[in-house]
Every structure is written in structure tokens, then in C-alpha cells.
Amino acid sequence: MWGTIGIFFSVLHFNYGLSALTIGILRAGLSAVMVASALFIWKREAMRLPRALLPALLFFGLVGIAAFYVLNTEAVFLTNVATASVLLYTAPAFVTLVAWRLWREPLTARKIGAVLVSFVGCALVARVYDSAALRLNLWGILVGAAAGFTYGIFTLCSKYLSGRTSPWTTVLYSLVFGALFLLPLQFMTLPGIEPVDYRALWTQPTIWFALLGLCLGPTLGSYALYNVGLRTVSASVASVIATIEPIVAALAGFLIYQQTLEFLQIVGGVLIVGSALALTVGLTPDKKETLARLDG
16 A cells, blocks of 8 residues: 555646645545544544643644655655655664664664665665766655655654554644644745645546545555554564565556666665665564554
8 A cells, every 4th residue: 555655646646736735735634534533433532632742743743744745745746656665765764863863872883784775775766877867856856865754753753652642643633733734835825836726626526536545545544454464463574564665666656657767776775675674673572563553
């Protein structure tokens, strides 16, 4: 499901003209409504907003949802489905660096090596060996790397909140706050972004099928299935299995849009995913479970 997310972005943008900002707010808003509806029926206690965690949830909504959703979507538009998916796997490298600076977590030789390998892989995916291609697509690569950074913040926020409240409480309010942060931007005149006439969207019901698929599939469905899987397999095994995401994304991009990666870009992708595994699979059991539970 994670690997199909770029396809939904591409359909909504190239077929219906929705911007990354519009997709971000509709994705967060509709997903929040779905989670709230499900919790109201089956788990109302998870709908209580823990006031002590309000600052953390607001920050999560701003960076881990609003910024991440928009940057991840825009990265697909500026690069392609496979490249954007691979660049997300720089997130563990960013998490390692942030944890080192903020919480003084030690940088072991393995961590340093994995971070360096991750950024070497990022350089290959960016095609630094082709100066002309790099100049043409530098902005897309930077946006994709920024999406990886905000995904790292998503992981850190999830880790912080996982021991303090229900994961579904975290999901609900991070989505709500993310949508609220994006909402005012919909009514501003921003460079390169056309205002959206939401009333006109109702005349194209197929848009809503794509939006529902985005919310029920790679946004919420993947999260739910990942947690169900963790009941029967270890977090390290789940982390390895989850690395099929960029493979699925690459295949989907090729089959639907004939998007391809060059050989050295594939090598870079392998280096990035390998470094991500090196930074997560070898953790202690408690940390592995914490990081893996909310990876989606």
C-alpha cells in the first residue's frame, strides 16, 4: 500500500489538476474524519485530547503531517514515483542526526557509516554524475530530501507520543491539526498554485474515488495492516518486509507511467534502503517496536 501512494498523487495531479497543497489538506482532512468516525463507534476513549500533549501534537501536525504531506506529494510531481519513494528512506539518517544533536545519542561507527552511505545513495539517485540532469532536477531532489527529513520528524514524534497516549489518539489529532494548518493556505494566493474551487470537485465524482483510495489505502490502511502484522512477526522482520515499498513504487511507476530509474540510481536506492535497515534492524527490542509501530 505504501508503494502505491505516488500513483494516487499522480492521478490526482495530472488527471485532475490538484496541487500538492490541495491533496495534502484533503488527504489529512478526509483521513481525520474516517479515523474519528471509526473511533466514535469502536473506541471512544481514544478520542480524548490529552492537554499535556497538546504542544507535541500541534508540532506533529505542523511538521509530521502538513509539511510532510505537501513535500512528499510535490516530490512525486517534480521527480517521479520511484525516486520520491526512495528519497523517503533517508528519514532514518535524519533521525539519527537529530537524536545525536538533541538527545546526545552516541554516534557509533555503524551509525556514521549508515548515514554516509545513505547520503551517497541520495547523491546517486539525484544523478550527480550527470551535471545537466542535476541542474534540471535539483529542486525536485531537494524537495524529496526535505520530505525524508519531515518523515524523520514524523517518526520522532511518533516515538515520543507512543508511550504517552494511544497510537490512534496520536493519528487522529495529528491529522486534525495538520489539516487545520493547511486550511488557511487554501485561501491565499501562492506562487505557482491556482486557487481551488471545492464546489467544482463535486461535479467530478471520480476524484473522490481516488481520494478515498488514497486515504483508505496508503494513508490509513497501511498503518493498520502494519500494526496487525507486528502481532505475529518481530519489528526487525517487519522493517525488512516494508522495504518492498520502493520496489512496488518503481514497478507501479513503470507500468502506469513508463517512469524508469537509471542503473546508478537503482544502486543509490539500494544504498539508501540498506542504510535505513542498518539504522533500524539492529536496535534493541524496545526501540525496534517503538519505531516500527508507527512507521506508516
